[in-house]
Amino acid sequence: MKILNASDAKREFGEVLINAQHGPVGINRNGKPVAVVVSASEYAQLEALKEAHLKQSIEEGIADLQAGKVSDGKSVINKLRKRVAG
Structure with a gap:
């Protein structure tokens, strides 16, 4: 699973959506998991x-x-x- 920090996920949201079509994308804030984006x-x-x-x-x-x-x-x-x- 690809992991991004929250600020990168925000900046690259379109890319997050594309990647989520191929597998879950984890999002961390302050180094801790807070969300997973799935298709x-x-x-x-x-x-x-x-x-x-x-x-x-x-x-x-x-x-x-x-x-x-x-x-x-x-x-x-x-x-x-x-x-x-x-």
């Missing part, structure tokens, strides 16, 4: 992956509910207190 298609893929993961997690949660593999908040807190008290 619109890569962003869409990332969003689709996040949505698929969320959907899978929800389906697993529903399956756990249906199988009775759940605990109420009070019992979870009590188990944690017992563990800490040791």
Whole structure:
């Protein structure tokens, strides 16, 4: 991944956009990462992956509910207190 400091990215924004079509471009400020510029298609893929993961997690949660593999908040807190008290 190509990395630029923020002032260079600002000055060369058109070039950043071109480079982002080929791969992510990292932007640092004061030597620390603050942003990554990606192409619109890569962003869409990332969003689709996040949505698929969320959907899978929800389906697993529903399956756990249906199988009775759940605990109420009070019992979870009590188990944690017992563990800490040791």
